[in-house]
Amino acid sequence: MTWETVIGLETHVELATKTKIFCSCTTEFGGAPNTHCCPVCTGMPGTLPVLNKKVLEFAVKAGLALNCAITRHSRFDRKNYFYPDLPKAYQISQLYLPIARDGAVDIRTGPGDKTIRIHELHMEEDAGKLVHDPWLNQTRADYNRCGVPLIEIVTEPDFRTADEVIAYLEKLKETLAYLGVSDCKMQEGSLRCDVNLSVRPQGSLELGTRTEMKNLSSFKAIARAIQYEARRQIELIEEGGRVAQETRRWDENKDASFAMRSKEEAQDYRYFPEPDLPPIELDPDCVDALRAAQPELAEEKRARYQADYGLSDYNCRMITSDQALAALFEGLVALGAPPRQGANWIMGEVLGALSQHAMEPKDMALTAPTLARLIALVGEGKLNRNTAVKVFEAVFDTDGDVDAYVRAHGLEQVNDGALVREVCARVLEANPQSVSDYRGGKEKAFGFLVGQAMGELKGRADPQAVNQALRALLE
Amino acid sequence: MKLRELTALELGAVIKKGEVCVREAVQAALDAVAAQDGALNAFITVAGERALCRADKLQAGVKDAQSPLYGVPMAIKDNICTRGVRTTCASKILGDFTPPYDAAVVEQLADAGAVSLGKLNMDEFAMGSTSETSYYGPVKNPWDLARAPGGSSGGAAAAVAAGMGWYAIGSDTGGSIRQPAAHCGVTGMKPTYGTVSRYGLIAYASSLDQIGPLCRDAADCAAVLDVLMGHDCRDATSLPGLDSDWNGSGPRADYGHLLERLTGDVRGMRIGLPAQCFGDGLDGAVRAAVLGAAQVLKGRGAEIVELSFPVLEYAVPAYYIIAAAEASSNLSRFDGVKYGWRAEEYDGLADLYRKTRTQGFGREVKRRILLGTFVLSSGYYDAYYKKALQAKAVIKDAFDRAFEGCDLLLTPVTPSPAPRLGDSLGDPLSMYLGDIYTVSVNLAGLPALSMPCGLDAEGMPIGAQLIAPHFGEGAALSAAHAFQLDTDWHRRAPKGGEAP
Incomplete structure (x- = not known):
C-alpha cells in the first residue's frame, strides 16, 4: 500500500x-x-x-x-x-x-x-x-x-x-x-x-x-x-x-x-x-493604516526584479532571501549600477565573501555606494574585472574607499594600445618555444602567452585587449 | 477632646489646626488596639513603631498638608500589598510573604498623608462572609464577642467600629466591604469597578474585586474615595478619568470631587425599592430598619418608587461560579516554588505542589478552588462558566432597566444581623445564600454602599444598601449623607469598646 x-x-x-x-x-x-x-x-x-x-x-x-x-x-x-x-x-x-x-x-x-x-x-x-x-x-x-x-x-x-x-x-x-x-x-x-x-x-x-x-x-x-x-x-x-x-x-x-x-x-x-x-x-x-505601511515583501520584490530588471528566477530568490541583500541590490540600482551586473556581483563576490567569513548579510560592513563605485569603474573601463575582484576583497571588510585603494595600489586598467602591443611583442620574442608550439596547433600555448603578457602588465590590462594584440602579432 | 468620637475628617481638621498632633492620634489608636484587639483579633500585623515614626515625619509637614485626611490613622486589609510589611491574605501559605512593592492604593494613601497602623484580619484570601476562615483566628464582632463581624473585610469593619483607627481600606468581591460594615455598624462603600486600581490587591476574583473604604460615616467615605479613585496605567481594567486620561469614548469617571458633592439635598431623587429584596427570608427587624431608612429619605424630599428586580435569584449561583473559577486560576501561583510557605517534606514536584497546597490553604479556599476548577473543566465550561457569564449579562441589563425608573436602589445588605461565631462554618451553602443582596452589584460592576440604619432587638447593627448606576458614587454618598444628617445610627458605638 x-x-x-x-x-x-x-x-x-x-x-x-x-x-x-x-x-x-x-x-x-x-x-x-x-x-x-x-x-x-x-x-x-x-x-x-x-x-x-x-x-x-x-x-x-x-x-x-x-x-x-x-x-x-x-x-x-x-x-x-x-x-x-x-x-x-x-x-x-x-x-x-x-x-x-x-x-x-x-x-x-x-x-x-x-x-x-x-x-x-x-x-x-x-x-x-x-x-x-x-x-x-x-x-x-x-x-x-x-x-x-x-x-x-x-x-x-x-x-x-x-x-x-x-x-x-x-x-x-x-x-x-x-x-x-x-x-x-x-x-x-x-x-x-x-x-x-x-x-x-x-x-x-x-x-x-x-x-x-x-x-x-x-x-x-x-x-x-x-x-x-x-x-x-x-x-x-x-x-x-x-x-x-x-x-x-x-x-x-x-x-x-x-x-x-x-x-x-x-x-x-x-x-x-x-x-x-x-x-x-x-x-x-x-x-488599514498598518496594511498600507507594510513593507514590500520578498515575493513582491522577486516579481518586480524579474519584470523590471530581467533577473533570473534563481538570482531573484537568492537576493530577496535576505532583506540586507535585497537592500544592497536596490541601493546599487538606485546609484546607477546596471541591475544585472549588480546582481552578478551579489551572487558571486558578495555571497562568496559572506560564506567565507561565515557572516550574515545584515552584519557586513560593505555598503551600496562602495560596490556601486567598483561596478562603475569596471563599466567605465578603468578597472578590469579581475582587478576589481581584488579591490572588492580589499574593501569588503571595512567598506574601504575604492578610489583610494585603486590609486594607492596603481591598479587602473592599462588602456594604452601601443603599450599593450609593445609588451606582447616582447613576450613573443622571449618565448620562441611557445610561439612555435602555438603555430604547431597547441592552443594551450596561447593561454601561457596571455598569462605572461598579463603578468608583465601587472594584471591591469583588459584581458580582451591582450588577446587581440597577441593574435594580431602571431598571425 | 475625645478623639474616639471624631470622624476621620474631624480628626484631620484638628490635626491641621494643630490642636492635636499626629503622634497623639496614632498613640490613641494604638492604645485602642492594645486594649481591645486581644479580644477582637481584627489585626494580623500591628505596625506600631512604623506608625509612630511616620507620625513624626508627617507632623513636620502638617502646615502644608492638602488632604483633609492628613495624619489620620487607619489600617489596611491584609490582601493589599504593603512594601516591607508582611501581607498574608490571612493564609498560612503567605504567612512569611513581605512584598517588595506597595499596592497603588497604598501609594495614594501615603501621598494623602495617611498613617497605617497595620494589616487587618479577614477571611482567608477574602473567601468567606464571617472572617472566620482566617488562618490567624476568627475576628470577633465588637458589638457582641460571640458573633462574627461579617466578612471578608471583618477585621476592617471591627477595627473602625471599635475605634482602632479612623477608617480602613477593604476589598469587596461579593459584598466583602458592605456586609461587614452592616454587621459592625459602620459605613462602607464599594465603588464602580475600574475606578480604584487593583494593582497590589492580591486577587480573589479579578473581574469582581474592588477596593473601597470602611468609615464612620458617608462623608469620610467620600473623602477616602477621593484619594483612592483614579486612573492607574498598571491596571488594564482601570478606567480613564474625566479630565486627564479620557480619550473621548467609553465610560468616564469624575475622580476626586465626591466630598464637595455631599449637599445632603435629596429633593426629587427617586429611590427604588426592589420588591424581590424585601421578600421571604428577610429578617423582620432588618426589613423594618431598611424601610425606615426609606421613610427618612422621603422626609427629606426623596421620592420612593417600588419596582421589580426579577433576576435576583440568579445572582448567587452566577457569582459563586465566576468568582470560584477566577479564584482557582488566581490562586494557582501559590505553589510553594517561588515565595510563601512550602511543605516541609515532599517527594518530587507533584508532591511538592500537592502537599504545599493541601497544607497551606484552609478548607473554604480549597472548596472554592475545587469548585472553580470543576466549572472550568473540559466538558463543563459551557454548562457552568459560560452560563454564569450569560446570567451576569442578564443581571446587568436588569440594573440598567431598574435605573430607568429611579436614581438609586435601596435594599437590605444582609437577610439578618451578624451570625453567631461557628454557625456558618458547617453550612457553607446558607452562608453563600446570605450574599443575595450584595453579589449582584459586583456582577454588574456598580457602586454601592452600606450605612447603619438601626439595631435589632439584641442590639446588633443593621445596614441599608444604596446602589447607584456606574459612576453614581456621588448620588449614593449624598443620599447616605442626607440620611446621616437626620439619624445617629452611624454615631452609635459598641459598648465596652471605649477607647481612651
Whole structure:
C-alpha cells in the first residue's frame, strides 16, 4: 500500500519588541539568571499585566502578511497548568478569539507551487527556563524569558512532505524578518516548531491518528523527525498496530522520537477569558493604516526584479532571501549600477565573501555606494574585472574607499594600445618555444602567452585587449 | 477632646489646626488596639513603631498638608500589598510573604498623608462572609464577642467600629466591604469597578474585586474615595478619568470631587425599592430598619418608587461560579516554588505542589478552588462558566432597566444581623445564600454602599444598601449623607469598646 503523510505545524515565533508583553522588562537574550525580571513577569501576588501595544501591532502585521483575517474584537485567555517555569501557573494566551485567522502562504518546492492554509495566529507570553544541575541534583528556575512576547502560527494539515514543511518555514522566516517583527533565530529559540503528523492510505480522505512532536531545534532536525515519524507510523500500522495519539519528543542525538505523554495524560488547561485584560477592540482604520505601511515583501520584490530588471528566477530568490541583500541590490540600482551586473556581483563576490567569513548579510560592513563605485569603474573601463575582484576583497571588510585603494595600489586598467602591443611583442620574442608550439596547433600555448603578457602588465590590462594584440602579432 | 468620637475628617481638621498632633492620634489608636484587639483579633500585623515614626515625619509637614485626611490613622486589609510589611491574605501559605512593592492604593494613601497602623484580619484570601476562615483566628464582632463581624473585610469593619483607627481600606468581591460594615455598624462603600486600581490587591476574583473604604460615616467615605479613585496605567481594567486620561469614548469617571458633592439635598431623587429584596427570608427587624431608612429619605424630599428586580435569584449561583473559577486560576501561583510557605517534606514536584497546597490553604479556599476548577473543566465550561457569564449579562441589563425608573436602589445588605461565631462554618451553602443582596452589584460592576440604619432587638447593627448606576458614587454618598444628617445610627458605638 502507498501511504500519504499529513502534517500540520504549530510555530512559535518570538517577537522583536524591546520589552516584554505585559511589563517593561527587557527581552534581550541571555543575561544572568533572573536579572530581566520584575514582580509582574514573575507573577508576584497582586501584580497585573498590561499589554505592550507593540506586540499587538507586530501580531497584526504578521497576520496581514500571512493573508489572515484580522479579528476586530479579540481577547486574551488563561491557559492553566502547573510547572515551575510558569510563575503564575497560567499562561496568558488566546484560545477563543485569536488576533488573526484564515490565512494562506504560498510555497514552492521541487514538484511545484502550493498553498498552505493558516488556521490562526495568536499572541501569548513565553515561560521561563529550568536548568537542571545533575551534579547537585537540583533544578533552578530562570525567569528571564517569562513574558517574552510570542506569536503562535497554526497551519491546517496541508503539508505532505518534509520539503514542503521546510519551504514553508523558510518563507515564514523570510516574511517575518522582512516585517521586522522577529529575527527568527532557531538557535536562540526565537522560532520553535511543533510537528503534528499522521499517515493514511494514499487517496483516503480521512485523517489518521496524529502525534505531536516537540524539541525540534533546527530545520535539519525537523526534516529528520518527519521522515522518522512517518516511517514509524507506517511500520506500526503495517504490523497491525495502531498509532497512539500522544506527544513525542525528538532526540537529535539518538535520531529518534520518544513518547512524552498520551492523550489520556493530556492536561485540561481550563481556558477562560483573562479577566485582568480588557477585550482588544481594533479600530479598522488602524488595521488599514498598518496594511498600507507594510513593507514590500520578498515575493513582491522577486516579481518586480524579474519584470523590471530581467533577473533570473534563481538570482531573484537568492537576493530577496535576505532583506540586507535585497537592500544592497536596490541601493546599487538606485546609484546607477546596471541591475544585472549588480546582481552578478551579489551572487558571486558578495555571497562568496559572506560564506567565507561565515557572516550574515545584515552584519557586513560593505555598503551600496562602495560596490556601486567598483561596478562603475569596471563599466567605465578603468578597472578590469579581475582587478576589481581584488579591490572588492580589499574593501569588503571595512567598506574601504575604492578610489583610494585603486590609486594607492596603481591598479587602473592599462588602456594604452601601443603599450599593450609593445609588451606582447616582447613576450613573443622571449618565448620562441611557445610561439612555435602555438603555430604547431597547441592552443594551450596561447593561454601561457596571455598569462605572461598579463603578468608583465601587472594584471591591469583588459584581458580582451591582450588577446587581440597577441593574435594580431602571431598571425 | 475625645478623639474616639471624631470622624476621620474631624480628626484631620484638628490635626491641621494643630490642636492635636499626629503622634497623639496614632498613640490613641494604638492604645485602642492594645486594649481591645486581644479580644477582637481584627489585626494580623500591628505596625506600631512604623506608625509612630511616620507620625513624626508627617507632623513636620502638617502646615502644608492638602488632604483633609492628613495624619489620620487607619489600617489596611491584609490582601493589599504593603512594601516591607508582611501581607498574608490571612493564609498560612503567605504567612512569611513581605512584598517588595506597595499596592497603588497604598501609594495614594501615603501621598494623602495617611498613617497605617497595620494589616487587618479577614477571611482567608477574602473567601468567606464571617472572617472566620482566617488562618490567624476568627475576628470577633465588637458589638457582641460571640458573633462574627461579617466578612471578608471583618477585621476592617471591627477595627473602625471599635475605634482602632479612623477608617480602613477593604476589598469587596461579593459584598466583602458592605456586609461587614452592616454587621459592625459602620459605613462602607464599594465603588464602580475600574475606578480604584487593583494593582497590589492580591486577587480573589479579578473581574469582581474592588477596593473601597470602611468609615464612620458617608462623608469620610467620600473623602477616602477621593484619594483612592483614579486612573492607574498598571491596571488594564482601570478606567480613564474625566479630565486627564479620557480619550473621548467609553465610560468616564469624575475622580476626586465626591466630598464637595455631599449637599445632603435629596429633593426629587427617586429611590427604588426592589420588591424581590424585601421578600421571604428577610429578617423582620432588618426589613423594618431598611424601610425606615426609606421613610427618612422621603422626609427629606426623596421620592420612593417600588419596582421589580426579577433576576435576583440568579445572582448567587452566577457569582459563586465566576468568582470560584477566577479564584482557582488566581490562586494557582501559590505553589510553594517561588515565595510563601512550602511543605516541609515532599517527594518530587507533584508532591511538592500537592502537599504545599493541601497544607497551606484552609478548607473554604480549597472548596472554592475545587469548585472553580470543576466549572472550568473540559466538558463543563459551557454548562457552568459560560452560563454564569450569560446570567451576569442578564443581571446587568436588569440594573440598567431598574435605573430607568429611579436614581438609586435601596435594599437590605444582609437577610439578618451578624451570625453567631461557628454557625456558618458547617453550612457553607446558607452562608453563600446570605450574599443575595450584595453579589449582584459586583456582577454588574456598580457602586454601592452600606450605612447603619438601626439595631435589632439584641442590639446588633443593621445596614441599608444604596446602589447607584456606574459612576453614581456621588448620588449614593449624598443620599447616605442626607440620611446621616437626620439619624445617629452611624454615631452609635459598641459598648465596652471605649477607647481612651
